[in-house]
Amino acid sequence: MNKRDFLKKSSLGAVGVALAPSIVMGKSRPHNRLRTAHIGVGNMGGADLEAISSHKLVDVTALCDVDGNNLAAAKKLHPKARIFTDYRVMLQEMGGEIDAVIVSTPDHTHAPASMMAMQMNKPVYCQKPLTHHVSEARAMNKLAKEKNLVTQMGIQVHSFYDYKLATLLIQSGIIGKVHTVRAWSPKNWGYDGAAPEGSDPVPATLDWNLWLGTSAERPYKEGVYHPGNWRKLMDYGCGTLGDMGVHIFDTPYNALELDVPRTIKNECRKPTGFGFPENNVVTYEFPGTKHTAETLKWVWYDGLGAPEMHEDLQLPGAENKKSKKKSLQKRRKRP
Ligand SMILES: NC(=O)c1ccc[n+]([C@@H]2O[C@H](COP(=O)([O-])OP(=O)(O)OC[C@H]3O[C@@H](n4cnc5c(N)ncnc54)[C@H](O)[C@@H]3O)[C@@H](O)[C@H]2O)c1
Numbered sequence: 408m409n410k411r412d413f414l415k416k417s418s419l420g421a422v423g424v425a426l427a428p429s430i431v432m433g434k435s436r437p438h439n440r441l442r443t444a445h446i447g448v449g450n451m452g453g454a455d456l457e458a459i460s461s462h463k464l465v466d467v468t469a470l471c472d473v474d475g476n477n478l479a480a481a482k483k484l485h486p487k488a489r490i491f492t493d494y495r496v497m498l499q500e501m502g503g504e505i506d507a508v509i510v511s512t513p514d515h516t517h518a519p520a521s522m523m524a525m526q527m528n529k530p531v532y533c534q535k536p537l538t539h540h541v542s543e544a545r546a547m548n549k550l551a552k553e554k555n556l557v558t559q560m561g562i563q564v565h566s567f568y569d570y571k572l573a574t575l576l577i578q579s580g581i582i583g584k585v586h587t588v589r590a591w592s593p594k595n596w597g598y599d600g601a602a603p604e605g606s607d608p609v610p611a612t613l614d615w616n617l618w619l620g621t622s623a624e625r626p627y628k629e630g631v632y633h634p635g636n637w638r639k640l641m642d643y644g645c646g647t648l649g650d651m652g653v654h655i656f657d658t659p660y661n662a663l664e665l666d667v668p669r670t671i672k673n674e675c676r677k678p679t680g681f682g683f684p685e686n687n688v689v690t691y692e693f694p695g696t697k698h699t700a701e702t703l704k705w706v707w708y709d710g711l712g713a714p715e716m717h718e719d720l721q722l723p724g725a726e727n728k729k730s731k732k733k734s735l736q737k738r739r740k741r742p
Pocket residue numbers: 414417446447448449450451452471472473474477492494511512513514516534535536561562563617618620633634635636650
């Protein structure tokens with residue numbers, strides 16, 4: 408599936424359910440509609456906007472993006488919405504006319520934007536990975552609890568049929584006690600080089616200062632950060648493990664009712680100091696639960712060459728997969 412199809416299929420499946428007006432608004436609201444404000448409306452933000460606005464009780468009231476082209480495209484679809492480049496101005500000016508906020512910016516802006524919205528008692532749907540730093544996720548969790556807000560992170564797979572089925576197969580004991588989990592992503596989006604030198608002119612349609620947001624000042628460089636190239640960079644994203652692990656860990660981790668691992672070992676390429684160490688093979692050892700062997704081994708692979716198939720995953724009678732398996736085994740030695 409290509410990136411566009413994935414985003415479309417993914418978001419249409421779950422966001423509408425998460426933010427259904429009856430769930431977010433409870434019974435106390437005088438009107439029966441949900442007025443939404445969207446922070447980041449390009450790429451995934453565009454898919455979120457499409458999914459959420461497809462609900463007949465949703466009114467898209469405000470749109471915010473630091474890229475004028477993405478903002479203009481969203482405004483075209485929602486001409487009644489007011490538009491902003493700075494989410495702080497949007498929330499201040501429109502606070503009384505917004506019932507829920509959707510945050511679909513790069514990861515480093517998730518917490519600042521979501522925290523401000525939640526401080527104003529707004530329910531928030533925030534894209535995955537929830538935050539850039541663990542401390543931010545804890546602060547968001549605390550605030551949402553204190554304010555009793557409806558919130559959700561954009562890991563739509565959690566609402567898919569496959570998630571429920573996998574959980575049922577594990578928790579009902581149908582597949583027996585699990586001893587090993589193998590999880591991986593060969594996704595290779597984003598800039599993955601050394602820190603660039605020099606600078607490029609900032610496009611007239613981009614507010615680079617607002618894109619940087621709470622991160623350190625840095626000269627603009629084409630093809631390195633915006634749009635979508637920031638994922639593997641330490642100041643803005645969470646690397647492939649954070650980007651895709653958040654989706655892929657979700658099902659087995661929750662279904663197996665795991666807690667904190669006893670040990671974590673990582674083999675990866677040498678870190679650059681600018682980007683995350685990619686090409687990871689991370690081995691976790693978890694204490695057993697009622698669904699696992701005494702100890703559970705979990706291996707995560709990412710980067711080009713991450714395995715697409717492993718003999719552990721071979722179903723009985725799946726001989727037709729043999730040739731594929733062989734070729735993949737050549738690509739990478741696995742623990
Ligand atoms: N759930 C999923 O399946 C899924 C898929 C893709 C991306 N995502 C997540 O969605 C988020 C966005 O990813 P993307 O691929 O769309 O990135 P992107 O860089 O392609 O798009 C980000 C958008 O946010 C805008 N933006 C950046 N800073 C902003 C700010 N301070 N205020 C307002 N707008 C701002 C950009 O101009 C752009 O329109 C990430 O956190 C990513 O992990 C989730």
